[in-house]
Amino acid sequence: MAVSRIDQKFAQLKKQGCCALVTFTTAGDPDYDTALNILKALPAAGADIIELGMPFSDPMADGPAIQASSIRALKGGMTSRKILQMVAEFRQTDAKTPIILMGYYNPIYIYGVDKFLEDALKAGVDGLIIVDLPPEEDNELAIPAKAARMGCIHLATPTTDSARLTTILKNASGFLYYVSIAGITGTQEPDIDAVKKAIDMIRGQTDLPIAVGFGIKTPENARAFADFSDAVVVGSAIVNIITDNIDQEGLANPALEARVLDFVKMLKAGVHKAKRSKGEE
Amino acid sequence: MSPDKNTYRAGPDNEGRFGKFGGRFVAETLMPLILDLEEAYRASKNDPDFKAEFDDLLAEFVGRPSPLYYAERLTEYLGGAKIYFKREELNHTGAHKINNCIGQILLARRMGKSRIIAETGAGQHGVATATVCARFGMKCVIYMGAKDIERQKPNVFRMKLLGADVIPVTCGSQSLKDAMNEAMRDWVANVTDTFYIIGTAAGPHPYPELVRDFQSVIGVESREQILAKEGRLPDSLVACVGGGSNAIGLFHPFLDDDIDMYGIEAAGHGLNTGKHAASLAGGKPGVLHGNRTYLLMDDDGQIEEAHSISAGLDYPGIGPEHSWLHEMKRVKYVPITDQEALEAFQVCSQYEGIIPALESAHAIAYVLKLAPTLPKDHLMVMNLSGRGDKDIFTVAKALGTKI
Numbered sequence: 001m002a003v004s005r006i007d008q009k010f011a012q013l014k015k016q017g018c019c020a021l022v023t024f025t026t027a028g029d030p031d032y033d034t035a036l037n038i039l040k041a042l043p044a045a046g047a048d049i050i051e052l053g054m055p056f057s058d059p060m061a062d063g064p065a066i067q068a069s070s071i072r073a074l075k076g077g078m079t080s081r082k083i084l085q086m087v088a089e090f091r092q093t094d095a096k097t098p099i100i101l102m103g104y105y106n107p108i109y110i111y112g113v114d115k116f117l118e119d120a121l122k123a124g125v126d127g128l129i130i131v132d133l134p135p136e137e138d139n140e141l142a143i144p145a146k147a148a149r150m151g152c153i154h155l156a157t158p159t160t161d162s163a164r165l166t167t168i169l170k171n172a173s174g175f176l177y178y179v180s181i182a183g184i185t186g187t188q189e190p191d192i193d194a195v196k197k198a199i200d201m202i203r204g205q206t207d208l209p210i211a212v213g214f215g216i217k218t219p220e221n222a223r224a225f226a227d228f229s230d231a232v233v234v235g236s237a238i239v240n241i242i243t244d245n246i247d248q249e250g251l252a253n254p255a256l257e258a259r260v261l262d263f264v265k266m267l268k269a270g271v272h273k274a275k276r277s278k279g280e281e
Numbered sequence: 282m283s284p285d286k287n288t289y290r291a292g293p294d295n296e297g298r299f300g301k302f303g304g305r306f307v308a309e310t311l312m313p314l315i316l317d318l319e320e321a322y323r324a325s326k327n328d329p330d331f332k333a334e335f336d337d338l339l340a341e342f343v344g345r346p347s348p349l350y351y352a353e354r355l356t357e358y359l360g361g362a363k364i365y366f367k368r369e370e371l372n373h374t375g376a377h378k379i380n381n382c383i384g385q386i387l388l389a390r391r392m393g394k395s396r397i398i399a400e401t402g403a404g405q406h407g408v409a410t411a412t413v414c415a416r417f418g419m420k421c422v423i424y425m426g427a428k429d430i431e432r433q434k435p436n437v438f439r440m441k442l443l444g445a446d447v448i449p450v451t452c453g454s455q456s457l458k459d460a461m462n463e464a465m466r467d468w469v470a471n472v473t474d475t476f477y478i479i480g481t482a483a484g485p486h487p488y489p490e491l492v493r494d495f496q497s498v499i500g501v502e503s504r505e506q507i508l509a510k511e512g513r514l515p516d517s518l519v520a521c522v523g524g525g526s527n528a529i530g531l532f533h534p535f536l537d538d539d540i541d542m543y544g545i546e547a548a549g550h551g552l553n554t555g556k557h558a559a560s561l562a563g564g565k566p567g568v569l570h571g572n573r574t575y576l577l578m579d580d581d582g583q584i585e586e587a588h589s590i591s592a593g594l595d596y597p598g599i600g601p602e603h604s605w606l607h608e609m610k611r612v613k614y615v616p617i618t619d620q621e622a623l624e625a626f627q628v629c630s631q632y633e634g635i636i637p638a639l640e641s642a643h644a645i646a647y648v649l650k651l652a653p654t655l656p657k658d659h660l661m662v663m664n665l666s667g668r669g670d671k672d673i674f675t676v677a678k679a680l681g682t683k684i
């Protein structure tokens with residue numbers, strides 16, 4: 001079986017002693033073309049793994065920034081099919097960078113789980129993070145995804161104890177996403193010591209790489225979390241740059257793409273400064 | 282939980298499913314809480330002290346049992362079935378919502394929680410929640426769509442008088458579904474001290490089950506009362522359905538009896554206008570707010586805004602047990618438009634001297650259609666889920682009257 005792009009990426013970074021930078025943007029925000037341009041330029045700017053948000057009308061786990069970006073994308077006519085089309089277009093220019101779709105279950109359920117998995121794999125999607133599917137609902141998507149060899153990234157949170165972690169890890173693949181705050185995206189500041197402790201516990205129970213996300217906003221933050229995790233995820237802070245660079249009609253100003261990418265470069269530089277021990281290989 | 286067990290009352294199963302409906306579709310952060318809640322609920326069910334305290338509060342604070350009232354003039358006017366009203370509008374705070382709130386606040390206290398959050402549409406659940414919070418000395422935060430705050434002003438003021446913080450929700454359709462999103466966001470961010478009192482028989486397991494159980498006092502009482510008055514069970518039951526708590530509360534104790542049941546959905550401007558809240562008649566199964574159930578949505582799975590003149594029915598979903606009862610064809614779900622509800626609102630006021638809630642007026646509208654087609658010995662029980670004081674401004678506006 002071919003090694004997945006996600007596994008390859010983490011193996012490569014481990015050799016280099018680097019932590020991965022994972023960027024989150026919403027597919028179709030502020031419009032299809034701008035979002036695609038950003039997507040294509042992200043790897044060169046420093047994104048090791050790309051999370052692409054699937055906009056949903058009722059983003060219950062998201063704060064105001066990502067809520068607004070979802071609404072913009074939906075107003076612009078974003079659909080599941082167009083998201084997959086966007087990934088396919090990206091794949092024509094980049095064969096290596098893993099793409100993870102992050103979103104809510106209903107659009108996938110309505111698309112049809114098996115059909116979605118088939119089309120998403122064909123488009124070049126490597127993994128899924130579906131925030132309203134806890135392990136209790138693994139039969140819905142995680143298990144079919146596993147069978148189809150699609151990564152199914154599970155979440156652990158500050159409310160996760162060791163027993164719960166065992167349940168979460170059962171069908172987890174790709175990496176484990178540690179939600180650094182009990183809360184919604186882009187709101188509170190994570191408590192770094194608490195996160196570190198949680199990651200230590202998780203490392204005792206799995207060899208999966210561990211990503212940390214939900215409250216990381218600056219290159220300094222990113223660097224601090226990169227010291228002890230395998231990937232840091234930055235979402236709302238990137239989305240905020242998009243929000244700040246569109247006019248009242250939602251049209252992107254000419255500097256938007258460059259500003260987003262400059263910020264990603266700064267994040268990458270921050271992650272690079274992390275004091276990480278090199279991998280054993 | 283399959284019908285071959287010869288019962289419709291066994292659900293949900295261990296996964297929180299009624300057939301394929303229900304489940305626990307929530308963020309991982311909430312899962313440990315939901316599992317704790319389930320455990321606390323199971324323990325309380327086996328605890329005679331819990332039951333005794335619940336019953337005592339229902340009697341002394343809520344004023345139960347609510348009467349099963351023979352609607353004599355309406356029966357004569359319609360000339361068919363003999364109509365009884367289950368008078369939930371006589372409860373303290375004016376609707377059935379308080380039954381569930383009493384149960385859930387006792388659970389919250391048992392779990393050591395000190396802060397309560399809730400969503401509200403019409404404001405009835407918000408008022409009921411604020412009421413039990415005042416009664417038990419707990420902090421109370423109510424999320425309410427900005428649009429609903431506008432059309433339910435008296436209830437907003439009531440909640441504030443009771444000491445609650447009412448937080449306007451300005452995202453999305455600014456009504457019940459968005460209030461629920463915002464309550465869920467609050468909950469994820471306040472997991473240690475906060476209990477979420479969901480106001481209808483929907484949401485992640487075990488909410489649909491526990492709300493139903495707390496509301497089943499409606500059906501249990503109705504059963505005793507009709508037996509005492511008529512010496513037999515009714516032939517039909519009618520209740521309006523928003524999320525479905527008053528309906529399932531009335532229906533559940535009767536599900537295995539040979540009784541016709543009608544759940545009335547809000548058809549707004551009409552099913553073919555796209556402006557309605559009839560998720561069974563106009564929606565399809567999907568996943569939102571923690572459960573799989575019938576929902577209004579577009580072809581891409583994006584949830585659509587509901588419309589109803591009644592804020593309490595203005596929700597694009599329905600509780601999962603109703604979706605199951607619908608597919609099992611055990612309960613018939615019927616749409617009623619804004620216009621029909623407005624007419625029924627006036628008929629009930631003028632023939633029975635009871636101003637009903639606009640939600641309940643949907644059930645009455647169906648009684649107006651159904652009762653005349655039935656024989657005089659047909660016994661019909663309709664759940665008068667709430668009183669209409671909160672709605673007089675909306676109704677006046679709809680009738681073109683200035684007050």
Ligand SMILES: Cc1ncc(COP(=O)(O)O)c(C=O)c1O
Binds near residue numbers: 481523638
């Ligand atoms: C009086 C009344 N009836 C019915 C409803 C609808 O809710 P449910 O379907 O849960 O009974 C409401 C909701 O606010 C209400 O206030």
